[in-house]
Amino acid sequence: MASSMSVSRRRFGRLLARISGSRRQFSSTTSSISIDDQQQQQAQPQPQPRSLNLYSAINQALHIALDSDPRAYVFGEDVGFGGVFRCTTGLADRFGKSRVFNTPLCEQGIVGFGIGLAAMGNRAIAEIQFADYIYPAFDQIVNEAAKFRYRSGNQFNCGGLTIRAPYGAVGHGGHYHSQSPEAFFCHVPGIKVVIPRSPRQAKGLLLSCIRDPNPVVFFEPKWLYRLSVEEVPEHDYMLPLSEAEVIREGNDITLVGWGAQLSIMEQACIDAEKDGISCELIDLRTLIPWDKETVEASVRKTGRLLISHEAPVTGGFGAEISASIVERCFLRLEAPVSRVCGLDTPFPLVFEPFYMPTKNKILDAIKATVNY
Amino acid sequence: MAVWFSRSRTIGYCLRKKLGFFGLVGHESSCCFSPSFRHISSIRQIGGSYGNPNGFLNDSAIHFRSWRFESSTAETQLDPQYFQEEDDLNQGLDFPGGRVTFTSELRFISESGDKRVPCYRVLDDNGDPITHTSFAQVSKELAVKMYGDMVTLQMMDVVFYEAQRQGRISFYMSTTGEEAINIASAAALSSDDLVLPQYREPGVLLWRGFTLQDFADQCFGNKADCGKGRQMPVHYGSSKHNFFTVSSPIATQLPQAVGVAYSLKMDKKDACVVAYFGDGCSSEGDFHAGLNFAAVMEAPVVFICRNNGWAISTPIEEQFRSDGIVVKGRAYGIRSIRVDGNDALAVYNAIRTAREMAISEQIPVLVELLAYRVAHHSTSDDSSKYRPVDEIEYWKSSRNPVNRFRKWVERNGWWSDKEESELRSSVKKQLLKAIQVAEKTEKPPIAEIFTDVYDHPPPNLKEQEKVLREDIKRHPKDYPSDVSL
Numbered sequence: 043m044a045s046s047m048s049v050s051r052r053r054f055g056r057l058l059a060r061i062s063g064s065r066r067q068f069s070s071t072t073s074s075i076s077i078d079d080q081q082q083q084q085a086q087p088q089p090q091p092r093s094l095n096l097y098s099a100i101n102q103a104l105h106i107a108l109d110s111d112p113r114a115y116v117f118g119e120d121v122g123f124g125g126v127f128r129c130t131t132g133l134a135d136r137f138g139k140s141r142v143f144n145t146p147l148c149e150q151g152i153v154g155f156g157i158g159l160a161a162m163g164n165r166a167i168a169e170i171q172f173a174d175y176i177y178p179a180f181d182q183i184v185n186e187a188a189k190f191r192y193r194s195g196n197q198f199n200c201g202g203l204t205i206r207a208p209y210g211a212v213g214h215g216g217h218y219h220s221q222s223p224e225a226f227f228c229h230v231p232g233i234k235v236v237i238p239r240s241p242r243q244a245k246g247l248l249l250s251c252i253r254d255p256n257p258v259v260f261f262e263p264k265w266l267y268r269l270s271v272e273e274v275p276e277h278d279y280m281l282p283l284s285e286a287e288v289i290r291e292g293n294d295i296t297l298v299g300w301g302a303q304l305s306i307m308e309q310a311c312i313d314a315e316k317d318g319i320s321c322e323l324i325d326l327r328t329l330i331p332w333d334k335e336t337v338e339a340s341v342r343k344t345g346r347l348l349i350s351h352e353a354p355v356t357g358g359f360g361a362e363i364s365a366s367i368v369e370r371c372f373l374r375l376e377a378p379v380s381r382v383c384g385l386d387t388p389f390p391l392v393f394e395p396f397y398m399p400t401k402n403k404i405l406d407a408i409k410a411t412v413n414y
Numbered sequence: 415m416a417v418w419f420s421r422s423r424t425i426g427y428c429l430r431k432k433l434g435f436f437g438l439v440g441h442e443s444s445c446c447f448s449p450s451f452r453h454i455s456s457i458r459q460i461g462g463s464y465g466n467p468n469g470f471l472n473d474s475a476i477h478f479r480s481w482r483f484e485s486s487t488a489e490t491q492l493d494p495q496y497f498q499e500e501d502d503l504n505q506g507l508d509f510p511g512g513r514v515t516f517t518s519e520l521r522f523i524s525e526s527g528d529k530r531v532p533c534y535r536v537l538d539d540n541g542d543p544i545t546h547t548s549f550a551q552v553s554k555e556l557a558v559k560m561y562g563d564m565v566t567l568q569m570m571d572v573v574f575y576e577a578q579r580q581g582r583i584s585f586y587m588s589t590t591g592e593e594a595i596n597i598a599s600a601a602a603l604s605s606d607d608l609v610l611p612q613y614r615e616p617g618v619l620l621w622r623g624f625t626l627q628d629f630a631d632q633c634f635g636n637k638a639d640c641g642k643g644r645q646m647p648v649h650y651g652s653s654k655h656n657f658f659t660v661s662s663p664i665a666t667q668l669p670q671a672v673g674v675a676y677s678l679k680m681d682k683k684d685a686c687v688v689a690y691f692g693d694g695c696s697s698e699g700d701f702h703a704g705l706n707f708a709a710v711m712e713a714p715v716v717f718i719c720r721n722n723g724w725a726i727s728t729p730i731e732e733q734f735r736s737d738g739i740v741v742k743g744r745a746y747g748i749r750s751i752r753v754d755g756n757d758a759l760a761v762y763n764a765i766r767t768a769r770e771m772a773i774s775e776q777i778p779v780l781v782e783l784l785a786y787r788v789a790h791h792s793t794s795d796d797s798s799k800y801r802p803v804d805e806i807e808y809w810k811s812s813r814n815p816v817n818r819f820r821k822w823v824e825r826n827g828w829w830s831d832k833e834e835s836e837l838r839s840s841v842k843k844q845l846l847k848a849i850q851v852a853e854k855t856e857k858p859p860i861a862e863i864f865t866d867v868y869d870h871p872p873p874n875l876k877e878q879e880k881v882l883r884e885d886i887k888r889h890p891k892d893y894p895s896d897v898s899l
Contacts, residue, residue, distance in 0.1 A: 145710075146710055154700060159673035159674070159677055161658070162677035164677055185661065191867075191868075192867055194641060197640055197652065199869075232868065256868045284872060334874070
């Protein structure tokens with residue numbers, strides 16, 4: 043990509059974050075505290091949780107990661123001054139420019155560098171400025187990071203690598219500031235893919251990813267960087283990977299999603315309840331390796347499944363969930379599995395409201411599935 | 415060479431175009447293997463005091479001593495390549511990287527230098543040290559080990575290549591023509607230096623003590639292979655020998671090398687990273703990423719380019735239009751040198767010096783080694799389909815790196831025909847035994863399909879292992895019998 047063009051686009055991206063729309067409201071009340079977290083809090087008294095938005099929660103996690111491990115490094119384009127989304131604010135001042143630094147504008151270089159750094163027993167926390175720009179690093183992620191341990195017979199590994207990237211719609215990001223590329227990476231044995239839905243989740247999951255002995259791609263819902271606010275414990279805590287979370291219990295239909303889409307799905311659940319439909323909402327949290335058991339158990343209870351994601355429907359991760367659950371729950375299903383996802387088009391700027399899997403599209407699909 | 419030239423004028427003409435700087439034709443006019451005295455003297459200066467980073471452009475100076483995150487002044491003195499007397503040195507622009515002078519002349523920088531970058535060498539074609547050349551003294555013990563390993567590497571290639579032809583292993587890649595690059599570069603390193611190979615550098619492992627049995631076990635993919643039989647032959651790797659596992663994609667190791675080197679730098683280790691690659695690799699995006707990151711991060715990496723003229727069937731003229739790889743270093747702000755890759759002493763000298771610079775100054779260094787891929791690309795390739803057999807023969811005989819080094823070792827009185835035949839018969843026995851043992855050793859157990867994808871197998875892999883095992887029970891004949899359950 044032409045560097046001057048992409049730089050200006052990226053600066054534009056920074057504006058996007060500031061003026062992101064308010065159509066997408068996230069209710070903080072449903073972001074329940076995980077059981078692990080509750081136990082941890084009961085075990086030792088901790089400072090009172092503070093209200094934080096999502097980027098500040100990420101920032102707090104990075105501060106803790108660097109503070110708790112002298113072998114942790116944060117690097118990427120523009121992270122030195124705090125990052126275009128402010129996620130790395132204050133890190134370079136506190137931990138020094140040898141541990142928190144800008145890299146040249148080159149995604150394959152960032153990930154390749156991160157693999158080498160991680161292979162030496164460091165925690166390499168790489169930032170890709172937008173998930174839309176992760177593709178130049180695809181080879182390094184897919185052919186290198188994912189296979190590093192396997193191909194060497196476990197003589198070498200780059201498990202300390204975590205790649206953070208803001209993903210998803212933002213109101214007016216167009217083709218190259220809106221994509222949700224998670225499905226590409228879910229096809230790659232050897233890496234983990236994690237997407238948080240809220241500030242509290244983001245902090246706990248990111249710390250788990252950074253400390254996990256496997257390379258992880260961590261997609262951050264950039265629409266929620268400032269919009270989503272909830273109380274986040276001050277202390278160092280981790281949330282388990284590969285464990286889905288039931289964030290709303292119900293009996294008539296199971297809804298599965300991740301990241302920013304959960305807030306839309308939640309609104310659909312609330313509206314469906316008014317029509318007497320009881321929805322169970324599951325946050326998958328880790329996409330690979332994913333928690334099939336939790337989804338299966340829920341579908342066995344409700345007999346219906348709806349999956350929703352922003353990425354195009356064809357070949358999206360919803361297809362994998364659908365197929366797996368049909369394999370396991372075929373006789374229990376009372377309706378076809380429903381997918382409410384992005385269209386099979388490039389992400390279209392002025393048509394974004396049409397492209398998106400909106401609350402009412404989901405609500406209609408809930409009703410159609412329940413009344414099948 | 416004259417003999418080769420007289421064989422076919424037509425081919426000779428062709429190759430003048432094709433081979434570029436290989437300098438086969440018109441030896442006298444080539445600056446490649448007959449550097450002028452001026453060049454020799456500047457090379458001596460590099461050998462004697464490597465503080466001068468600017469190679470053959472002796473009269474300009476670049477100092478890259480600025481540390482990361484401090485001011486990065488690119489050039490403290492003006493390079494005559496870019497200014498002329500009439501330029502007004504007082505008129506200038508303060509710009510990040512240093513002061514830029516103005517000129518009233520509309521002048522483009524030439525796409526190439528007046529002369530090709532010369533090629534450093536120590537021994538002439540007969541294995542005699544070139545007069546006026548200074549080089550680090552190589553002890554008898556070191557020289558004999560270097561020669562012995564070069565011969566061993568050559569013989570391993572012959573035997574393993576034959577094993578592939580007999581269908582005993584699936585694939586092989588020979589190092590023929592690049593024995594000096596392999597062994598002499600390895601000899602110039604410390605065992606603490608971390609190696610990120612491409613795939614034609616098994617000699618580095620051999621030098622470090624990877625045994626012929628280890629090589630054979632990997633090629634046969636048996637349970638003694640430390641890669642657990644998961645990769646094609648020649649994808650060696652050994653953490654014990656600080657040699658990262660080979661992966662097939664080209665150039666991916668280069669940005670990784672910078673990450674490894676950055677870790678060494680942070681830990682203040684007395685070691686560097688050595689990343690090997692070929693001429694074709696320099697066209698990949700990761701080459702750019704690696705060199706640029708290394709320069710910006712001031713990472714102690716020695717980039718060793720084996721410019722052997724061919725990327726499978728693509729000659730370097732169809733790969734790039736620059737004067738090889740060496741000139742690319744400067745564009746990235748990386749010190750660089752071109753070396754005769756068929757001269758073991760020159761390779762040893764250059765890599766040793768590059769390593770010292772990389773560690774003591776905490777900078778990357780680029781070394782371009784000129785050689786020729788005498789071997790086919792791999793056992794899946796027949797290079798006579800795309801290049802003249804005469805050309806291969808010329809490099810194999812007249813420019814053979816092993817023969818040239820042997821002449822020098824012999825002249826020193828360190829080697830005899832008797833020792834030669836003893837070595838060869840011993841290595842041959844070891845190789846044949848290694849192959850027999852590797853062939854008889856069983857394959858890794860089936861459980862190894864599912865380990866090491868992650869640190870622990872997740873539920874989907876446990877489930878797939880269970881399903882596979884049931885399938886094997888139902889259809890045992892569908893699966894190889896030499897893989898234990």
